[in-house]
Amino acid sequence: MNGTALDVQGLGKRYGHTPVFSGVDLTVASGEFVAIVGESGVGKSSLLNCLAALDDWSEGRILHQGVDLGTLDEAQRAHWRRQHLGFVFQAFHVLPHLDVAQNIGLPLLLLGQPDTARVEQMLQAVGLDGLGARLPAELSGGQLQRVAIARALVHRPGLLLADEPTGNLDPATAKQVMDVLQQQASDSGAALVLVTHSRAAAARAQRVLHLTATGLHSA
């Protein structure tokens, strides 16, 4: 897929009267990998939650492949997320009572398009071949994050957001998880926006942007 996956114009976020950031402009092409870094508390997670339309923003616009997310109501945003978005969190957020294959297949199930062959394909792609019947409690942290990556991409979203996905992992495991995340995002042609404190993870991106209270700047 070519073209612009994400176009953010003059985005600002306040919690009540407390400003977090303003003036955020960002264009991400399909297949591009952008890292966002910045001091703790500057608003990186808040920005990502806005880009996912999980939280409201105070000013500006977010367009995803031409769709203005600000014009969608809650139900339409939920529908947009299900179809077009993958999200990987620091704390994995896999569902403990579902096995690995069920966790990975959940986005397809929610879309009414269950597809066991696609789930198998994703299991292989992230190096978890043969582990589909395991419960999350029986996996390592690195394996859990691979489940989360497979789940985030199983429905072929155009936009993949990752919030500190290696924050809970040791450096060697973090490297393996980043290899999988980068490779899978690239193979699927998804735009990848990564928030991280890890210099090693950020250095993999095509662009590294620094978030401050006044916007995103080239790092």
Ligand SMILES: Nc1ncnc2c1ncn2[C@@H]1O[C@H](COP(=O)(O)OP(=O)(O)OP(=O)(O)O)[C@@H](O)[C@H]1O
């Ligand atoms: N729901 C909320 N209500 C009010 N303030 C909030 C809320 N969520 C975050 N904040 C505040 O907004 C600011 C930005 O928080 P955010 O978590 O986005 O920063 P961050 O850059 O991701 O930080 P870190 O790198 O430590 O994860 C912080 O001052 C935080 O206390």
